Amino acid sequence: MKQxxxxxYHLMRDAGRLGGLPLWxxxxxxxxxxxxxxxxxxxxxxxxxxxAQEGGGDxxxxxxxxxxxxxxGDRPGHYVPALLQSSKARFAISGMxxxxxxxxxxxxxxxxxxxxxxxFPLPDDAAVRSMEMVIGERRIIGQIREKSQALKIYDAAKAxxxxxxxxxxxxxxxxxxxxxxxxxxxxxxxxxxxxxxxTFANGVFSLRFPTTITPRYMPxxxxxxxxxxxxxxxxxxxxxxGWAVATDQVPDAASVSPLQFPQEGDERAPLNPLEISVRxxxxxxxxxxxxxxxxxxxxxxxxxxxIQLADGVTEMxxxxxxxxxPVSGASPTAALFTEQVAGEYYGLLxxxxxxxxRAGPAPPREIIFVVDTSGSMGGVAIAQARDSLSRALLxxxxxxxxxxxxxxxxxxxxxxxxxxxxxxHVQQAREFVRLLRADGGTEMLPALRAALDPPREGDGMAxxxxxxxxxxxxDGAVGNEVALFEEISARLGExxxxxxxxxxxxxxxxxxxxxxxxxxxxxHIGALEEVGAKMAALFAQxxxxxxxxxxxxxxxxVEACPERLPDLYLGQPLLVAVxxxxxxxxxxxxxxxxxxxxxxRQQIQLSDGADPVTAARHDGVASLWAQQxxxxxxxxxxxxxxxxxxxxxxxxxxLRHRLLSPYTSFVAVEEVVSLPEGARADxxxxxxTRPRGQAPQTFAYPRTATTGPAKAWFGMLLLxxxxxxxxxxxxxxxxxxxxxx
Amino acid sequence: MFPRxxxxxxxxxxxxxxxLAACQQLAAAGLIKAKAWLAPVLIEQAxxxxxxxxxxxxxxWPWADTWPVARLRVPGRKLERLVLAGDxxxxxxxxxxxxLASSALGGAGLAVIGGHRDTHxxxxxxxxxxxxxxxxxxxxxxxxxxxxxxEVVDSSRQSLARDTEVERxxxxxxxxxxxxxxxxxxxxxxxARPESAFQMLSRRM
Numbered sequence: 001m002k003q004x005x006x007x008x009y010h011l012m013r014d015a016g017r018l019g020g021l022p023l024w025x026x027x028x029x030x031x032x033x034x035x036x037x038x039x040x041x042x043x044x045x046x047x048x049x050x051x052a053q054e055g056g057g058d059x060x061x062x063x064x065x066x067x068x069x070x071x072x073g074d075r076p077g078h079y080v081p082a083l084l085q086s087s088k089a090r091f092a093i094s095g096m097x098x099x100x101x102x103x104x105x106x107x108x109x110x111x112x113x114x115x116x117x118x119x120f121p122l123p124d125d126a127a128v129r130s131m132e133m134v135i136g137e138r139r140i141i142g143q144i145r146e147k148s149q150a151l152k153i154y155d156a157a158k159a160x161x162x163x164x165x166x167x168x169x170x171x172x173x174x175x176x177x178x179x180x181x182x183x184x185x186x187x188x189x190x191x192x193x194x195x196x197x198x199t200f201a202n203g204v205f206s207l208r209f210p211t212t213i214t215p216r217y218m219p220x221x222x223x224x225x226x227x228x229x230x231x232x233x234x235x236x237x238x239x240x241x242g243w244a245v246a247t248d249q250v251p252d253a254a255s256v257s258p259l260q261f262p263q264e265g266d267e268r269a270p271l272n273p274l275e276i277s278v279r280x281x282x283x284x285x286x287x288x289x290x291x292x293x294x295x296x297x298x299x300x301x302x303x304x305x306x307i308q309l310a311d312g313v314t315e316m317x318x319x320x321x322x323x324x325x326p327v328s329g330a331s332p333t334a335a336l337f338t339e340q341v342a343g344e345y346y347g348l349l350x351x352x353x354x355x356x357x358r359a360g361p362a363p364p365r366e367i368i369f370v371v372d373t374s375g376s377m378g379g380v381a382i383a384q385a386r387d388s389l390s391r392a393l394l395x396x397x398x399x400x401x402x403x404x405x406x407x408x409x410x411x412x413x414x415x416x417x418x419x420x421x422x423x424x425h426v427q428q429a430r431e432f433v434r435l436l437r438a439d440g441g442t443e444m445l446p447a448l449r450a451a452l453d454p455p456r457e458g459d460g461m462a463x464x465x466x467x468x469x470x471x472x473x474x475d476g477a478v479g480n481e482v483a484l485f486e487e488i489s490a491r492l493g494e495x496x497x498x499x500x501x502x503x504x505x506x507x508x509x510x511x512x513x514x515x516x517x518x519x520x521x522x523x524h525i526g527a528l529e530e531v532g533a534k535m536a537a538l539f540a541q542x543x544x545x546x547x548x549x550x551x552x553x554x555x556x557x558v559e560a561c562p563e564r565l566p567d568l569y570l571g572q573p574l575l576v577a578v579x580x581x582x583x584x585x586x587x588x589x590x591x592x593x594x595x596x597x598x599x600x601r602q603q604i605q606l607s608d609g610a611d612p613v614t615a616a617r618h619d620g621v622a623s624l625w626a627q628q629x630x631x632x633x634x635x636x637x638x639x640x641x642x643x644x645x646x647x648x649x650x651x652x653x654x655l656r657h658r659l660l661s662p663y664t665s666f667v668a669v670e671e672v673v674s675l676p677e678g679a680r681a682d683x684x685x686x687x688x689t690r691p692r693g694q695a696p697q698t699f700a701y702p703r704t705a706t707t708g709p710a711k712a713w714f715g716m717l718l719l720x721x722x723x724x725x726x727x728x729x730x731x732x733x734x735x736x737x738x739x740x741x
Numbered sequence: 742m743f744p745r746x747x748x749x750x751x752x753x754x755x756x757x758x759x760x761l762a763a764c765q766q767l768a769a770a771g772l773i774k775a776k777a778w779l780a781p782v783l784i785e786q787a788x789x790x791x792x793x794x795x796x797x798x799x800x801x802w803p804w805a806d807t808w809p810v811a812r813l814r815v816p817g818r819k820l821e822r823l824v825l826a827g828d829x830x831x832x833x834x835x836x837x838x839x840x841l842a843s844s845a846l847g848g849a850g851l852a853v854i855g856g857h858r859d860t861h862x863x864x865x866x867x868x869x870x871x872x873x874x875x876x877x878x879x880x881x882x883x884x885x886x887x888x889x890x891x892e893v894v895d896s897s898r899q900s901l902a903r904d905t906e907v908e909r910x911x912x913x914x915x916x917x918x919x920x921x922x923x924x925x926x927x928x929x930x931x932x933a934r935p936e937s938a939f940q941m942l943s944r945r946m
Contacts, residue, residue, distance in 0.1 A: 022756045030764055037768070038775055701896035701930075702828035702840055702855030705915035705923040708773035709859050713921055715766030722759035725752055 022726050026719075082110040083182070085118055085686045087316065089209060091278040096335060096350055097620045098196045098207055100126075105189045106686070108182040113675050115158065115180045118686035119258035121210035124173035124509035126194040127620075127627035129658055131666035133165045133179075134189040142167070142668035144658045146651065150665035154178065161675030165190050167666040170255045171481065172631070173509040174213065175660070181675050190668075195620035195627075200350065202537055202571035203331050205282075206323040208524070211274055211316035212688045213258055214376055214477040214505045217442035220249030250479035257479070258688045265317035265689040272316035272689045278307035280324065289324040293504075293526055296322075317689040318504035319526065334604050338585065339621035345580035346622040347558075349589065349604070352573040353547040356596040362543040364399040365467035366418050367392075368495075370451045371433075372474035372502075374408040374442035380693030381503035382438040384525055385473050388500060389433045391535040392471065396421035401465060404429055406436055407447035442478050445487055452491040468495040469542055472514065476507030484510070485638040488517040496520045498538065505691040517638065521569045541569040547593040547600070552576055555587025555606065561628040568593075577625040626657035634662070773834070777860035780835035784809050784823045796879030798826070807832040810839055811846050812877035813854065820864055824876075828855040837861045837912075843901065847878045848908070853901060855913045858929070862914035865931055874910065874933050886910050886933035896928045908935050 015024035088103040106116050122128065131142030142165065145153065150166060157164035158180035166178045167190070182188050199206045250256075261271050280289065281304045289298055295310035307322065314320075326332075333354075338347045369392065371385050389404070396402055401418040402425075405411055414432050419425045451470045476499075478484065488497060497518020501511040502525055515522035521541055525534050550565040558578040568574055574591065585606045592601040630653060636646045647663050654661035675681060780801065787801040788809040798808040811824040824846070828838035837856030844850025856862030874886040893916050901911070909932060916929040 021753070022760055025757070025760050025764075030767075033764070034768070034771060037772070038779070701894075701901060701913055701928045702833065702838065702853070703830065703915075703924075704833065704855045704857055704862065704913060704928070705920070705925065706773050706834075706857050706859055707923045708770045708857075709919070710921040710923060711766045711770035711773070715763045715770060718759050718763035718766060722756050722763060725756040725759065728752075 020726070022722060083108055083114055083116045083684045083686055085116075086273045086275075087120075087211075088275040089277075089320075091207065091209075091276070091280075091322075093198060093207065093278065094281045095283070095337065095618065096198045096200065096348065097337065097618055097624065098198055099620055100194050100196060100209070102192045102194070103189055104177060104192070105187060106179050106182055107187045108184060110684075111184045113181060113183045113679060113681040114684045115178065115681050116182055116684055116686055118177045118179070119170070119213065119256070119688070120175055120177065121173050121213050121505070122175055122192075122194060123196050123208060123210065124512055125627065125631075126173075126196050127623040127657075128167070128169075128175075128192055128194040128660035128666075129623045130193040131165070131167050131668060132191045133163070133668040133670070134191060135163055135186075135670060138670070140668045140670055142666040144655060144660075144664055145667055146655070147663050147665045150667040153667050153669060154180065157181075157669040158681075161673045161677060161679065163188060163670040163672075163674055165666075165668045167192065167660065169660045169662055169665070170252065171509060173210065173507065174256055176255060181670075181681060183674060192666075195623045197348070197575065197624060200352070200573050204323050204325050206321060208508060209276075209320040210505055210508065211318065211320060212272070212505045212691055213256075214475050214503060214507065214691050214694065215260065216256060216477045216479045216507070217374060217376060218250040218253040218257070218479040219441070219443055219445070220480070249483060253479055259685050260690045261687045265315035265692065267311070267315050270313060270315035270689075271687070273313045274316045274320070275313055276307075276309050276320060278305075278322060280305040280307060280322075282324070282326065284330045285327045287325045287327045289322070291320065291322050292530065293318050294320055315689055315692075317692040319506075319508075319524075321524075321526065334591075334602060336589065336604050336606065337618035337621050338580075338606075339618055340584075341622040343582055344622075345583070345585055346625045347578045347580060347585065348618070348621050348624055349552065349576045349578065349591075350573050351591045351602060351604070353568055353593055353595055353600060355544070355570055356598065356600075358545045358596050362545075363466045364397070364401075365469055365542075366401045366465045367396065367542075368418065368451045368468075368470045369402065369404045370447055370470060370472045370474075371404065371406050371436065372408075372442065372444070373406045373436050373438050374477070375439055376442065376475055376477040376694070377438040377502065378694065379438075380528070381475055382436065384502050384528055384531060386433055386436055387528060387531045388473055388502070388525060388535055389436075390430055391531055392539070393421075393426050393429050393433070395535070395539040396426060398422060402429070404432060405447055405451055407443060408439060409441040409443055411443070411447040411450055413450065442474075444474070444478055444484055445480075448472075448484060448487055449491065452488070452493070452495055452497070469520070470495055470497045470518070471500060471538070472497060472518075473500045473502060474506075474510075475503040476501060476510030476514075478507070478510070481507070481510050481513070482638055485513055485517050486640070488514055489638055492518055498522070498542070500525060500534075500538065503691060504693055516566065519567060521572060537571070541571070544570040545596045546570070547574075547595045550574060550593045551591070553590040553592070554578070555589065556580060556583070556585055558585075559629075561625065561632050563632065577621075577628040579625055579629075623657060623659065626653055626659055629653060630659065630661055774860065776834050777836075777857070781823060784825070784836055788812060788823050791879060792881055801835075805835075807835070807838070809836075810879065813837065814875040814877070815864070815868070815872065816875060817872050818864065818867070822856070822861050824854055828853070833857055840901075843911075846910075847876060847882070847884050850907070851901070851909045851911060853911045853913060858915040858918050862912065863918065865912055865914050865929055866918045868912075868931055873936070874912075876910070885936040887936050888931055888933050890932045892930050892932075894928050894930055896926050909933070910935075 014028065015021050084107045086105050090101045092099045104118065104120070108114050133140045133142065147168065154164050154166040161181060163181035165188070168176050170176055177190055179188050179190060265271055283303055285303065286305065289305055289307065294314055297308050297310045299306040332352070334351045336347055336349050338345055369389060371389055373382065377385060398421055400421045402421050403418040404414040414429055497514060498520035499511045499515045499522040501508065501522065504526060506524060511522040511524065523534050523538050525531055547568040550568065552560065552565065554560070558580055560576050560578045562576070565574065587606055589604045589606060590601060591604070592599065594600070630650050633646055633650050637643060650661055651663045654664040660666060783801040787799040791797060791799040791809060800808045807825040807827050809823040810826045813822045813824050814820065822837050825832045825836045825838045828840040832838040833855065837854050839846055840853040840855060843853035846852045868888055868891070870888050870891060872888045874888065876884045876886065878884065912931040912933070914929050915925060916927040
């Protein structure tokens with residue numbers, strides 16, 4: 001007690017000598033505190049040596065890297081990732097439905113345990129219905145859970161040192177797989193199964209399997225990050241291991257912007273190898289089976305085709321597309337598949353309306369071309385876009401009007417208003433197209449607005465042409481898809497929007513949905529050689545009459561998706577997924593429409609058939625119905641419905657059908673603890689391969705300012721204020737004794 | 742008497758409170774500076790050791806999540822900085838950092854080094870085109886660059902293009918140098934090209 005008193009007394013005397021407590025604080029306490037802090041900092045930071053490792057050939061700065069993602073390869077500038085990914089895709093195609101098993105194998109080549117994060121694409125209409133994790137001989141079946149609940153289960157398993165895997169949907173065609181507890185030298189396999197509809201258009205069946213993600217542009221202003229809050233210790237650009245910073249328009253930017261290898265993909269020694277095997281059973285003779293972007297080996301047993309890659313393995317740098325065509329005359333015109341799951345019957349109806357000659361020439365129309373010239377189009381994509389546009393210009397007739405809008409960070413139109421497609425104007429347009437270069441951002445929204453806004457009234461050429469068609473040429477590499485869909489559905493009016501997807505790995509979801517909301521069609525162009533044929537097919541759709549007023553009459557009450565049937569363009573089939581309820585469907589389905597001004601109808605019998613295309617029972621139909629239902633419920637978000645209401649409808653549906661959705665995730669946890677307690681596992685991104693032919697990816701500038709100056713300035717201000725308070729008090733202190741005497 | 746005393750009391754409290762707040766702010770600012778000025782001592786030791794061990798990464802302190810990857814030198818200004826791996830906030834607090842998303846230092850392609858404008862990279866404002874910059878790599882070789890262009894860019898409008906062919910070095914810091922705002926979009930970018938491919942023998946610096 002006494003000692004404390006003494007200390008207090010000395011302190012007070014010291015303070016008194018300096019002229020008061022505040023001054024004492026400034027001149028005694030502050031320097032002492034600062035000094036102590038400095039000394040502590042020096043003492044605590046004793047240099048330590050990182051544990052060295054017994055050397056391998058490729059071992060340089062990095063393998064022990066905490067959160068390091070790349071090992072330096074044998075040549076400068078070439079890297080070997082710490083976590084290697086390879087994929088296998090097994091397709092079982094039967095009739096109009098494909099069941100696909102994708103196997104992702106993660107091998108940890110580093111010398112410590114890691115958590116891997118892999119962002120990967122799947123077809124945009126994939127109904128992902130099962131997941132399992134394979135560790136050596138053990139198989140762990142993934143459970144479908146509400147998204148946040150799944151994340152909790154996964155995080156708990158990760159923290160406990162268990163092996164676990166979490167598959168989440170970020171976009172309908174973009175998923176992430178997190179795999180925790182991959183020990184040094186270990187391999188974990190995650191197997192996903194999805195069901196998908198086969199695309200059937202213009203008499204050709206096709207299937208698209210995306211393998212990599214074109215880096216997307218994230219419009220909007222970066223969300224302010226709290227500068228006090230340092231990012232967690234991951235050496236990747238940010239914690240979700242994407243390169244993009246969240247913006248007000250794309251708050252999940254980091255989750256949809258996976259990092260890529262700095263070097264280009266290599267077909268012989270792939271960075272992300274992919275094996276493919278396809279079992280194709282159409283139950284009818286096929287005229288041809290082709291993969292336009294890959295070399296394939298084809299074997300045939302009876303009517304079943306087996307397809308593999310000619311080299312066994314390929315680089316995951318472009319979409320895998322398989323197309324096949326029945327011999328002429330064997331093409332189906334109608335088919336109905338059903339499946340019974342949990343006592344309920346589901347169906348998938350496909351009907352192809354016949355092509356009918358239009359009576360007389362097509363009416364004149366106004367065509368607006370919108371071409372994406374953003375940085376992500378750099379390389380082969382812009383060449384394909386230029387070629388497509390030039391080709392399209394040749395298809396214009398003198399009575400048509402047209403305009404071209406190019407956009408990147410800003411947009412620019414060729415003409416102030418659409419011009420007649422005279423020879424002079426077409427020549428001008430060709431010159432404009434020839435000079436297009438890819439550079440800058442992808443500010444798609446203003447360009448879309450400009451294209452969809454109808455021409456102003458009384459604007460010289462007042463006469464409105466009967467057809468207004470917008471042809472949108474892009475790779476769809478944007479992160480704000482839903483905002484764009486909203487814009488399209490709100491502003492479409494009498495226009496029709498057709499999308500042309502360009503490049504090795506276009507955003508297929510954007511292409512399909514933009515065309516759906518734009519009540520048009522979508523086309524993919526993946527190589528320069530295809531431009532001619534694809535643009536010709538597109539223009540055939542543009543000028544031929546479509547099937548309108550479609551109606552499907554079911555013999556029993558059903559829940560059908562989509563509820564509102566779209567208009568169909570030339571060569572497009574009608575696809576409707578239905579839920580019949582608990583009774584086996586029977587009777588006759590009647591489909592009717594107006595084609596070229598004449599009525600058309602077709603009946604389909606609800607009964608078994610021997611032909612696989614029309615065979616009644618088909619695995620996966622229920623999943624496809626649920627997926628279709630979820631898609632139409634999610635349309636509510638675009639049309640302005642309340643997010644919580646949509647979620648409340650989608651969540652039970654996705655859980656019941658065990659489907660991945662924006663609100664559900666798959667999680668698998670091994671019950672054995674495999675990492676020693678306290679062991680640190682770094683989070684490592686799996687790098688994607690850059691889309692083939694694409695110009696290099698961009699990345700953000702580092703954030704290079706501290707809050708130091710602001711703090712120092714504010715501190716000084718406060719100090720000044722404190723001094724002011726003190727100085728203002730001084731005269732009174734002098735005054736007090738005087739008055740008392 | 743009493744009101745004045747109470748007044749006195751109130752003033753004294755206000756004064757102390759302001760002082761306390763001032764101390765807190767100044768200490769925080771001081772800590773940022775102190776980290777920036779003290780860490781190089783340890784990083785220097787780590788780098789020396791790293792060179793001795795043939796380029797193996799050596800963490801400057803046990804819980805560090807970064808390590809030196811190169812030495813940056815501006816001979817004309819007798820300036821030296823050790824470049825750390827990564828350009829996240831926790832690396833930049835201790836020294837300029839090499840952006841992992843960019844190409845490897847000293848190799849083909851565009852390599853980016855970022856640093857805080859008010860500490861390690863404050864000197865960038867004085868650099869002039871034509872000045873020499875040297876870079877020591879973990880294998881003890883030195884590479885020489887010459888400043889080619891200096892520009893201010895808006896990082897919210899532009900991003901860096903990854904280039905793997907032409908060797909270039911970008912030194913990036915925030916701009917303007919004396920701004921108080923920490924989240925500004927402007928960046929001061931110094932682009933340098935290799936003077937030649939020759940390598941100087943490693944000497945003690």
